Amino acid sequence: MHKKTEQYDLVIIGGGLAGFCAAIAAARLGRKTCIVQNRPVFGGNSSSEIRVTPHGACAFHAYARETGIISELLIEERAQNHEAIFENGWTNSVWDMTLYNMAQSTKNLTIHVNTDVYDVIMKDKRHIKAVTARQLNAEKELTIEASIFIDASGDGIVANIAGCEYRLGSEGKDEFNEPHAPEVASKDVMGSSIHFKTKDVGRPTAFKAPDWAMKYDDASFFYKQGRLPKEERGGYWWIEIGIPYDTISDNEEIRHELTRHALGVWDWMKNKDPKMKELSKNYALDWIGQVPGKRESRRIMGQYLMTEHDPQNCTVFEDEIAFGGWFIDLHTPGGLLAQNSEPASNENYSTFSEYAIKSYAGPYGIPLRSLISKDVDNLMMAGRNISVTHAALGTVRVMNTTALLGQAAGTAAAIALQKNVAVSDAPKLLIKTIQQQLLRDGCFFPNYKNVDEKDLALGATLAASSEALxxxxxxxxxxxxxxxxxxxxxxxxxxxxxxxxxxxxxxxxxxxxxxxxxxxxxxxxxxxxxxxxxxxxxxxxxxxxxxxxxxxxxxxxxxxxxxxxxxxxxxxxxxxxxxxxxxxxxxxxxxxxxxxxxxxxxxxxxxxxxxxxxxxxxxxxxxxxxxxxxPCYGPQNVISGVTRPHQFTNLWKSDPNLPLTQWLQLSWPKAQLIKEVELTFPGHLLREYHAYDPFYRDPQCPKDYSIQGYFDGAWNTIFEVKENYHRHRKHHLEKPISTNQIRICVHSTNGDPSAQIFEVRCY
CATH class of the missing domain: 2.60.120 (Jelly Rolls)
Known part of the structure; x- marks a missing residue:
């Protein structure tokens, strides 16, 4: 076994969306960063190996889609992918490569995939010195040292070995009086799932299940217990098993059991179900997952424990660094082995039931303290292992939310390193800097906005060629x-x-x-x-x-x-x-x-x-x-500090009856030295990722635009962009210009008749 020691500023263990966004965020801020992933691709549950599609707040709240790094990824994937989204199971390798391309294109980032962390080296009881990992396919053993570690492994592998306190299972009603808590605490957790995908082959095709597959014969199991097989292409989250299995130590047993059940479900649909066997007669099994997608295991205790009351009451935290908005989604322990499926599904997703009313939550803020271990000073968490109760996990666990947690953790770690402050002190000493950096990098908070003193645009006077009414x-x-x-x-x-x-x-x-x-x-x-x-x-x-x-x-x-x-x-x-x-x-x-x-x-x-x-x-x-x-779409909205509709539209929108080009202008009483212009455009906010077509480019987003500065007695183009479809763009000049006027000229959009901008920043 070849042995090697490496040193970094920051090491992230886990390459799901939380860990991935943490690594990208830290590396972009100049920190020497390493990400360690125990599988060959990034994306965790969203990867082509498991194929759970990323969900988030926008499933329940208009204009609540997550932005920042996760938005860059999802926008790019839709622009490049030919595959239509139908639900879990559809994901192809275009998504894997979208992540891989971003990682490979990011400076300061070292990638270790197919690499399992198996031990932790402690400097003392409250400080991690290094993790040790093996790449079995390369016969290599790594000792990876760093100043800060982020455990985004899902199971809290590093935190557990380092001796951190964790919770497993559900708190009882008597502890926090949470609406969804059972009367008595238990070790029950939500289960794991595998998915399958089918393909229309254009002619009737047969399927014969192997003898060891599960046999399903009772229609009520599906149609009366919340497991509707309503999509002939597959993608059923309810192919799920938890108790009596341990989602950590019994992971392989769960995988084999889920395979038996998945084939049994397809056998039921293909050969027995009176409705589905007709719909699926031309469909053949195309793919079946062999890596369980895990919902819940260890939750590492941090400086703050979020309870269900926080998302339900939209608690305002001084150290808010992300937001969520999925409902309190607690699957029935046991999954397929239980009498009924997840409660909302069992009610056919009625929005008027007692369960639906008490489960609707957010959008709400999430505090940085829940991402920082209370027991180890240089350890953070990101993803489903953060410091929350079982009931609160029901909403924060969805992947778009965990991606925001990852970007926040990576950003906080990078700034703590830059400022030479212990990350455990970051919520007290650095929170305003962290929040402003996250906002500048495209994120959104329900309770905080851009007040960056360095942003020259906040002091500008705004004008525009036209304004929609x-x-x-x-x-x-x-x-x-x-x-x-x-x-x-x-x-x-x-x-x-x-x-x-x-x-x-x-x-x-x-x-x-x-x-x-x-x-x-x-x-x-x-x-x-x-x-x-x-x-x-x-x-x-x-x-x-x-x-x-x-x-x-x-x-x-x-x-x-x-x-x-x-x-x-x-x-x-x-x-x-x-x-x-x-x-x-x-x-x-x-x-x-x-x-x-x-x-x-x-x-x-x-x-x-x-x-x-x-x-x-x-x-x-x-x-x-x-x-x-x-007149609610005026140019002054672009310096409101908010990059989506919230307390107001926060949008400049040109008159749709006038032809493009249309422009937005910033003016200052005195000349400013400008080196960077950063723009946020509309698009990809209204609905879930699932709503967007293959090769989608949002019509509201400017396609061709230029940035002009007024100097030497004339308007001069300093940036020109064609074929744009991203909502957040940063433009850096090699040499700063001195000017008291800047214009953003939108020459064409991806389909909308109006030019539209949410925010302009100048530095």
């Missing part, structure tokens, strides 16, 4: 949405009938609202009345049903048939730079029609309980018109 949209309106779909497996509510309170958020740029119109269909033969309200929302994810301040109330008279119905509200003191929510109260004889296009930043919601609302559909806009049209 918000008029609203009707059922007949057309938008630039090509390639954007709805993930069909996602819990959603698209019922237009007013069976419950419905609310349309509208961004207000003028204090005067004369009239609001909505397109309603009265399905009865008699005139109907619908109560209406205008309420003030704190932000687009303000789901309070009736606690929002009421600005106006009225009643709409709706004649039979479909009509635009107007409310002469004459509100003279509307809140400028905020969202109002225009609510219609229930009347099941009336339908509020969806708009035919999505108006930027104008989302809707519906009531699911006496106190709580929920996103309507997948970010659709309901039909409305507002008079006068609202």
């Amino acid at each position: 918000l008029y609203g949209a009707g059922p007949e309106s057309k938008g630039a949405h090509e390639g954007l779909h709805i993930w069909r497996d996602q819990p959603q509510y698209l019922q237009e009938k007013l069976e419950n309170r419905r609310g349309q958020l509208i961004a207000i740029g003028s204090s005067n609202i004369e009239k609001i119109e909505v397109f309603l269909v009265n399905t009865s033969e008699a005139e109907q009345r619908v109560a209406c309200q205008i309420r003030l929302a704190d932000h687009i994810w303000d789901y309070r049903a009736c606690e929002l301040p009421t600005l106006a109330e009225g009643e709409l008279i709706v004649p039979p048939g479909g009509n635009w119905v107007a409310w002469e509200v004459n509100l003279k003191d509307a809140p400028v730079g905020r969202y109002i929510r225009f609510d219609l109260l229930p009347n099941p004889k009336v339908e509020w029609k969806n708009a035919g296009r999505i108006e930027s930043g104008q989302m809707a919601m519906y009531q699911i309980s006496p106190t709580k609302m929920r996103r309507f559909g997948n970010g659709q806009t309901l039909s409305f018109k507002i008079h006068p049209a609202q």
Whole structure:
């Protein structure tokens, strides 16, 4: 066995999305970084070996998609991949290569794949000196030394060997009084899954299961216990096994059992299920996973233990470094061996059930302290092994969220090393620097924004060639949405009938609202009345049903048939730079029609309980018109410090009726020395990754643009970009320029008639 010792600033153990984003973040900030992955490809559960598709907050909240490094990866994969997303099981090696390409293209990063960490060398009880690892296929043993270690292994391998306290299983109700906690604590954890994929071969094909495969004969096991085989191509998360197996020590046994069950499920669909055997008659088994995708094992105790109350109550943390928004998704222990599947699935994803109401969460912040070991001073965690309870893990465990945790951990470690501060002290001493760096690198926080003193744009005066106004949209309106779909497996509510309170958020740029119109269909033969309200929302994810301040109330008279119905509200003191929510109260004889296009930043919601609302559909806009049209897309929005719709649109949008080129201009009273211009464009925020077509390039994103500076008495092009499809771009000048005016000129987009920008930064 060849032995070698290596030294780095930072070592990350685990190459899933959390560990991968940690490594990229630290290396980009100039730290000598090493990532150690025990399999041949990066991506963890999302890789082509396991094929779980990355999920996150945008499954439940419009404009809540995760940004930063994970966004770069997902945008690039969709732009390059020919394969359509249907759910788990579809992933091909284009995703693996997207990750590998980024790793290979990143300076300061050393890659060790097919490398297993098996021991830890301690300097003392609170300090790790090195980890030891083996590359069996190269007969090599590595001793890898570093100043800081990040355990992103999922199972908390390094933390466990280093003697860190961890939790395993579910806390009891008496410990934290969490809504989802069982009465009695247990060692039960969520199970592991493998997936299979099938292929349409164009003609009937047979399948004969091996004798050792599981035999399924009871339709109620699938159709009455929450395991619907509704996709003939495969991809079932519910092929899952946990207890009585140990998800760590019994991993290989679980793999063999899952293989038996996966083949048995396909045998049921192909040969026995009256519905699925017809749908799958031309399908053949194309791929079956042989690496279990693990949901839960050790959770390493950190400086702060997140409980379910934090995501449920959207706790504001001073050391917020990421956000989440998946629901409290706790799978039934045992999976296929249990009586029923995961509760939401067993209820057919009803959004009105008691379980669904208490499980809807976020978007919420996550603190840095939950990523720092309380027992070892130079150890951090990233991924599903961070410091959370079992119930809180139900929401933070999804991969897009863990990717944000990884980027935060890598960034915090890099800054701690740069500042010569122990990472254990980073939440107290470095948090503002860490937050501002993460924001600059494309991330988003629900409770913090860009206040970077070095960002010259924050002191600029803004102007633009034109500005879009918000008029609203009707059922007949057309938008630039090509390639954007709805993930069909996602819990959603698209019922237009007013069976419950419905609310349309509208961004207000003028204090005067004369009239609001909505397109309603009265399905009865008699005139109907619908109560209406205008309420003030704190932000687009303000789901309070009736606690929002009421600005106006009225009643709409709706004649039979479909009509635009107007409310002469004459509100003279509307809140400028905020969202109002225009609510219609229930009347099941009336339908509020969806708009035919999505108006930027104008989302809707519906009531699911006496106190709580929920996103309507997948970010659709309901039909409305507002008079006068609202100036809510002005150029000043690009220095709001926020790079998505939140408390306001935060978007400059040019007049769609004017041809491109359109420009945005920043001016200063005195000349500035500018070396970097950083831009954030719209796109890839509204819906889950699953909603996007192969080769997708977001229509709202500028395609061809240039950056100009005014010097030597003329406008000079300093950057020119063609064929862009990424939302976050950084441009570095070899030599700084001295100018008091900068313009960003959008010459074409990927389909939308308007030029659009969320943020401009200058350094």
